[in-house]
Amino acid sequence: MLEKLSVVEVLGAMITPAVLISASGTLVLSTSNRLNRVVDRVRVIAAQAEKLHQEAPQQDPAGFETRKALVRMYLVTLSARALLLRSAMTALYLAIGILVTTSIAVGIDATLHWRYSWVPVLLGLTGTGVLLYGSFLLVREARLAVDSLMQETASAREAVEKS
Numbered sequence: 001m002l003e004k005l006s007v008v009e010v011l012g013a014m015i016t017p018a019v020l021i022s023a024s025g026t027l028v029l030s031t032s033n034r035l036n037r038v039v040d041r042v043r044v045i046a047a048q049a050e051k052l053h054q055e056a057p058q059q060d061p062a063g064f065e066t067r068k069a070l071v072r073m074y075l076v077t078l079s080a081r082a083l084l085l086r087s088a089m090t091a092l093y094l095a096i097g098i099l100v101t102t103s104i105a106v107g108i109d110a111t112l113h114w115r116y117s118w119v120p121v122l123l124g125l126t127g128t129g130v131l132l133y134g135s136f137l138l139v140r141e142a143r144l145a146v147d148s149l150m151q152e153t154a155s156a157r158e159a160v161e162k163s
Helices: 002-054 061-112 118-162
Strands: none
Touching: 002 061, 002 118, 061 118
């Protein structure tokens, strides 16, 4: 009975990182979708920039410069978002790798009665810390996305009020 209990405990300990791996995978999927939306938005802004480049600024020089400044600001914000998402994806993939390694280390420790039982604990803490860091990056990116949305909304509101 003691041996079966030990096996159940070992399997339970190996499954614990799997829950965090699953959470990380979900965040990777979500982050990938967010990155795709940034890419799509950059393409729309790039098309607007190209159209703006072809316009003659003589018709409305002040409006032309305002639109040019807005396009520049949007591209800067989108670049910052893309970099944050890249860093978050890297952190999340790293967390998955570390947590998988944790699960393996737990199995090795239980099977071989390893004297380095602190290794799985350290790996688990590291993987969880990296997952937390990736989450913080996603929060920063979400805040940038909302700020950008508010700027675009204000710009659209101004354009509507002028017409």
